Amino acid sequence: MNISDVFKNNEKWIQKKLDVDPDFFNKISQGQNPDLLYIGCSDSRVTAEDMMGVGPGEAFVHRNVANMVISTDLNVMTVLNYAVNQLEVDHVVVCGHYGCGGIQAALQSEDLGILNPWLRNIRDVYRLHRSTLDKISDKEEKYKKLVELNVQEQCINVIKTAAVQKASKSRDIKVHGWVFDIHTGKLIDLKIDFEKILKDIMEIYQLD
């Protein structure tokens, strides 16, 4: 990649936006009011806004390796709290993707240095769902199932936060688990039944 191309592309992008709406930058500079928080993977092929067809101002975005929502990660917790409390988003999306390098790395037993404590959280998801995953003999299918189960667990982590618990008492805030199929470009709604899952875990996490 030629870095100077980036600046040329930027000039073209500005012009394209102004051609459609001469007031575009004036409008976005007034403030943001996105309806959706998107938590996805840092993978360069899974472009948040592009694949959802949304423009500037429409999605608040957080990306990290394997779209994790970890309660001790100040970064994701800051994004989530800001989106829920200040921006008052109505939708929180956790989007994983097939072919996720983070998920694959977590399934290897080799020492990956600084990545270990991060991947540990994915290994915990594997342990939680071991009986389901160990029944799947096809390696590719097992990866895919872990991608989906990881999305499910990260959605539960979103729901467990005080910010979402508090917000859900005063407004209709929805959590969604999605997977981006890198082979087809398709965005898949996992249609996770959170009501049922939460019923099982409410007591443990003292949610009400």
Ligand code: CO
């Ligand atoms: Co990934």
